[in-house]
Amino acid sequence: MPTRQRGTSPTNPWAALGALCMGLFMIVVDTSIVSVAVPAMVHDLHTSLNAVVWVTSVYLLTYAVPMLFTSRLGDRYGPKRLFVAGLAVFTVASLGAATATNIQVLIAARALEGLGAALLTPQTLTLVTHLFPDGERGRAMGVLGATSGLATITGPLLGGLLVDHLGWEWIFYVNMVLGAAALGLSLRVIPDWRPGHARRIDxxxxxxxxxxxxxxxxxxxxxxxxxxxxxxxxxxxxxxxxxxxxxxxxxxxxxxxTRSEPLLPLRVFRDRNFSAATVVTAALGFSMTGMFLPLVLHLQTSLGLSPTKAGLLTAPMALLSAVMGPFTGRLSDRMNTKHLVLSGLVGMAGGLALVAARTTPGASAWQCVPGLLACGLGMGLVLVPLNSTAMGTVQPELRGTASGLYFTARQLGAVLGSATTSAVAFSKGTRAAYLPLILVLLLGAAAATAIRRTRKTELNT
Structure with missing residues (x-):
């Protein structure tokens, strides 16, 4: 285990992982937390629904687009420096969003938040892969994956509570508190490791x-x-x-x-596990993000639930996914991750099918719970092994690039999922919106069959 970095004090990798999880949780929550605050923003800022849609759109845009470049910057200047810079940008931007008095300022602040997220996110997998040897990496990825899954599903619940009781501004004030805490911890416990692989900017x-x-x-x-x-x-x-x-x-x-240090070394795709995991993570981003719009529309519009009650209905799914993370992390150190990923994707597809079957005007909201629990179980089986699979056999000099590609694929999947379910839900109804999600998960399961089991000696090559 790397417990000391050259020129720094001894490093506790688990403390560093805690800082990484705090930053990642804050970033991922912000991809979904704004959705429940849209009506309040329209009212308080005296603006239109189309204008408020840009509060989410611009965040996804500035989050997804720069990650290939920011991952390369991590290779050149060190992932800790980029992680800390991302935290600082995100925290300052959250102050701008919380104090915005018009929609133009809010959109600008959200664009800056997305840039901070793009600086921060690719560094997490790079640092975890560096800090933890193969025997412990699965457990570390388990904690990181559980954090990501919990954050994705916690957004609507936390957003509902804050909007109902304190106001929409507090979804950004909370970011400031979390960001400041994560920034202080990161400066103290994350090692200033510089891979030094990238010497040229393209x-x-x-x-x-x-x-x-x-x-x-x-x-x-x-x-x-x-x-x-x-x-x-x-x-x-x-x-x-x-x-x-x-x-x-x-x-x-x-x-x-390009022969000399391309921005995207295409040889990274020769790693079959990385290529398969990248396709699967795009499918996962598509479905995890896309499922919330039809669910929220059904619970709040058709059944008349408040944002808080609608969020509480997703809480068991979030808890189950989080509990499964460390467990599947340990399993991924001992077995072929393909079986875990396949089981999880099929479980999520089955869960969404159950939710769709209960999305009817006369059905009780609680009838959606079995399907949501199946989704939570599936997410818990997929998220952690997939992260380990993506980074496990990538050559050390390509890890920054691989991490950037991996997260870019997930964000692009999220954008496509959000757009697809929006179009289907408003034209064909919320029940029909689950069909593309199910189909994409099954396509992801087909891609997951290419994952091969690796020997431990391969993991640090």
């Missing part, structure tokens, strides 16, 4: 990848606002998305021909 690669991703995320996330048609003059949503795909294609071709 400005053209950054421009192509960032612009391409930004166009795709913008088009998908906001397509419904423009009825999937004209944005301005000849600029339409399909053309924006097509332009993004063309730029990403040009980026990949350029990276393939």
């Amino acid at each position: 400005p053209l690669g950054i421009l192509l990848s960032s612009t391409g991703l930004a166009l795709i995320v913008f088009g998908v996330q906001n397509g419904k606002s423009y009825d999937w048609g004209e944005i301005a003059g000849p600029v339409t949503v399909p053309r924006v998305i097509a332009a993004g795909l063309i730029l990403l294609g040009a980026f990949v071709l350029m990276q393939a021909s």
Whole structure:
């Protein structure tokens, strides 16, 4: 176990993991916590629903787009420095969001929060993979995965409580408290390790990848606002998305021909476990994010539950997922993670099918609980082994890149999931919105069959 870093005081990896979990929890909660505050924001800021939608859209946009670049910065300057910088940016931006008196300031602050999240997130897996040897990495990933899963599902519950009792501003004031605590702990316990792998910045690669991703995320996330048609003059949503795909294609071709330190070393995809895990995490992001809109619409609009009561209904799912995390982390150190991931994805698909079957006007809200519990169990089985699988056999000099790609894939999946379920829910009804989620989970299960069992000697190569 790495207990000392050159030029620093002795390091306790479990204390460092605690700081990483605090930062990651705060970041992930913010992807879902705003949804329950939308009506209050519309009322208090005297604005339109379309304007408030940008509070979520801009966060996802500035979160997903820069991660390929920020992961590379972690390789060059050290993951601790980027993690701390991300925490600082996010905490300051939260103050701006909490004190915003108009929608324009709030949207700008949320954009800055997304940038902080993009700086912070890719460094977590890189640091965990460095700090923990193969015999303990599964347990560490278990704690990290449980934190991520719990944060994803806790957002609506915490948001409902804060909005009902204190006001929407408090979803951002809480970030300031958590951010300040995480920042102080991180400076003290995370080692200032610098891999030193990346010595060159690729400005053209950054421009192509960032612009391409930004166009795709913008088009998908906001397509419904423009009825999937004209944005301005000849600029339409399909053309924006097509332009993004063309730029990403040009980026990949350029990276393939670059011999000296490309922004995206394509050889990372030769690792079969990483490639399979990246596809699965995109499917997971699609379903975990996409499931909340139809669920919230059914519980609050059809059944008339308050934000707090609707959030409380998801609490057992969150607790079950969190409890399963450390358990599956230990299992992932001892067995082929493919079986855990497959079981979890199929369990989540079955759980969503049960929820869909109970999404009827006359059904009690509590009839959704068995399906939600199945989803929580499935998430608990998938999240931790998937993280371990993604990073377990990646070459050390590629870990920063791999972490950035992995989280970018999950965020893009989340954007697609949110947009897809929104479009289906408003056109076909909330019950129909679960079908694409189930299909994507099953596609993820098909990708998971490519995961192979690794020998312990491979894990630190």
